[in-house]
Amino acid sequence: MKIICIGRNYTQHARELGNPLPSEPVFFFKPDTSLLLRNRPFYLPAFSSDIHYETELVIKICKAGKAIHEKFAGSYFDQIGIGIDFTARDIQNRSKAQGLPWASAKGFDHSAPLGRFLPVTSFHDIHQISFHLKLNGQVVQQGNSRDMIFPFEQIISYLSHFITLKTGDLIFTGTPSGVGPVKIGDRLEAFVEDEKLLAFSVK
Numbered sequence: 564m565k566i567i568c569i570g571r572n573y574t575q576h577a578r579e580l581g582n583p584l585p586s587e588p589v590f591f592f593k594p595d596t597s598l599l600l601r602n603r604p605f606y607l608p609a610f611s612s613d614i615h616y617e618t619e620l621v622i623k624i625c626k627a628g629k630a631i632h633e634k635f636a637g638s639y640f641d642q643i644g645i646g647i648d649f650t651a652r653d654i655q656n657r658s659k660a661q662g663l664p665w666a667s668a669k670g671f672d673h674s675a676p677l678g679r680f681l682p683v684t685s686f687h688d689i690h691q692i693s694f695h696l697k698l699n700g701q702v703v704q705q706g707n708s709r710d711m712i713f714p715f716e717q718i719i720s721y722l723s724h725f726i727t728l729k730t731g732d733l734i735f736t737g738t739p740s741g742v743g744p745v746k747i748g749d750r751l752e753a754f755v756e757d758e759k760l761l762a763f764s765v766k
Contacts, residue, residue, distance in 0.1 A: 564731045566593040566675060567722060568619075568648055572712050572737025588713045588721045591669060593648075593735075599676040604766045607747060608671060611651035614745055617738035618696040618704045618753055621646045622715055623680055624732040631723040636716035639728065644680035645694055645753045645760050648735050649673075652744075675735070678753055678761025690714060697752040698745070706739030713737075 570589040599605055607614060625641040648669070655668035686692055689708060696704040708714070713721070718736060722728065745751070745765045753761040 575740035633720040636719040642680035704741035
């Protein structure tokens, strides 16, 4: 099982971090040890003083594929959920400034809390899915799949030309604007439409 994450897939988020808009999907990986499941608490790591939440729709691959044509890509995922791409922003910024990879800022243990999934068939239109994150009861991020620079099918097709996708692979599809830091005692709740699929505390 692979965890593939798409960066800069919402215009406003790219702009809030001062990044140029991509002409093709930007992707990176998280290891399976980054998963945090069953609403378990997230413990702030000692190596960073600036951990940021990034809320993302997550799609689950349901069959293997390589070099998938975009018009067929919709049949390669059957569930959509929500997750958090935690980022050690201080480490990421230092790495970027030196032109170095920033895997340590993204792939650390439990940096990918993952909520429940819903079947694709439960959505009227997967290109009009709203989602949001509450931090201590206040909405801090809101997004909609219609605002993705690269929609689900294009992401799958693009990735599959580099990497064979396999059943169970997870694709984090990018975060909207509104990212920010977390601290001990915070409570995060993530929703797809009006259904809460993820809720956990920071310790």
